[in-house]
Amino acid sequence: MIPFNKPYMTGDELYYIKDAVNRGKISGNGYYTQKCHNFFKKTVGFRNCLLTSSCTDALEMAAILIDIKPGDEVIMPSYTFVSTANAFVLRGAKIVFADSYTNNPNIDANSLKKLITPKTKAIVVVHYAGVACDMDLIMDFANENNLFVIEDAAQAIDSYYKDKPLGSIGHLATFSFHETKNIISGEGGMLVINDERFDKRAEIIWEKGTNRSAFFRGEVDKYSWVDVGSSFLPSDVTAAFLFAQLENLQKIQSRRKILWNNYYNDLKQLESEGLLKLPEIPSYATSNGHLFYLVCKNIEERSQLISFLKDNDVFSVFHYVSLHKSPFYIEKNTNVELKNCDTFANQLLRLPLFYDLHMEDQNKIINLIKSFFQKNQSL
Known part of the structure; x- marks a missing residue:
């Protein structure tokens, strides 16, 4: 049987995993996590990013960051994976589904205007099959109505809208490194932060609602619970696997x-x-x-x-x-x-x-x- 998918191994995954283990820190935000972050910042050009345990986690972080509350409306395509919707439903949002184009599964940007109401807080776009949505039109609608845009770029690594890498255009973006994707870590994801106002809070939410990362950088004398959050960061073993993929x-x-x-x-x-x-x-x-x-x-x-x-x-x-x-x-x-x-x-x-x-x-x-x-x- 010719399978639908077969995960590809570059050959360096086990070498880097062994190195991560030998370094003595295999929990989150270790040596290889930082190497992956630096790759995306320097090689791809993302201004800031955080690895997560899944794209679902990254979407949930995005929903928290834009402060979704019960009654808020979030527009997104109906033709997408359930995680795209669940992340916002968990915060109490009402999901407003938009149609696809006739010739493309992506969200029909021309349909957004009639879906926006005073309760609309965000538009989530999904770059299906790694093919860009019409981001200029979408961002225009968002800016006119003071809305957030989240790019669900789960399938979109190394793909572009005009000359911009997907994931670099909306206020926030999310990626997947599930074994079915181009670049994999088994399970894994990433949140991209394109709006600097989210930088500090994203790191806190990522670290279970604490300022732990700031503590380890010596910016505070102790760390404590300062916001909502969860354990969104992956093991450095996962990051080591991912880095071998990114190199290739x-x-x-x-x-x-x-x-x-x-x-x-x-x-x-x-x-x-x-x-x-x-x-x-x-x-x-x-x-x-x-x-x-x-x-x-x-x-x-x-x-x-x-x-x-x-x-x-x-x-x-x-x-x-x-x-x-x-x-x-x-x-x-x-x-x-x-x-x-x-x-x-x-x-x-x-x-x-x-x-x-x-x-x-x-x-x-x-x-x-x-x-x-x-x-x-x-x-």
Whole structure:
């Protein structure tokens, strides 16, 4: 079976983990945590960042930092993972779901204006598949209405909006290093802080609501409980694993982009024949090779294609179920119609894409897809 995903190891992960252990400090905010922070600041250009145990943790930190309270409204796409919504629901927010574009799973920026009310506090955007949302338009709406913007950039490492790295545009941003992402640490995430007013409080929330980090820097004579917070920081063992990956970022990205382009170029003919739809990258965005998907004509065709690929030892998967149709949401809210979101929920299919995917295996997948659609076309 060709799997959907296979975690890639650079070869240095165990070496750095052993080094972290030998240094005698494997709890959070150690030597390798700082090396990862410095990488993102110096190499990527983020002004400030904090590693977290997951992207979910980073989102929860963002919700605390912008002071979400019961009754506040937060706009976000319905086509996203549940963590995007849960982080704000936990603080009492009402989630207002927005639709996707017709040709792109990202949030339809043009729909935001009608969703903003006096209770709106933030807009959360999700850069699906590492492809940028229309950030200029989104930031314009936010600035006009005094709203915070959080970038859920879980899938968006090494991807850009115009010349800006994703995660550097909103007030806050979050990343994932889950084993399904381009750069991994098993579980792991990061909060990026682009607004300096959040710097000090973010560190306190990160350290369980204490000023512990300031104490170790010698800025205070003792540390104590000064704010809400939790244990959001990861072990330095996790950071050591992550650093080995970061050192190989461009190598990993180069390989994934080759695989992404192979799919796109070899399946383009099927799209030109009207048999399926492929990802559409807006002129302001780039692809980081995170995932490759195709869009079938309907849910029945997608189910048939999944079964056909599985019967031929290829594991493909669909993605998100529309959050606005989830039992948890419907129980507490009136149902809304988001046609484009439902289209992607019912028709989008992700294909295997990982560093160690061999060319012969990718060619097999491509040929199987071609044979499936050619057979269906002849029926």
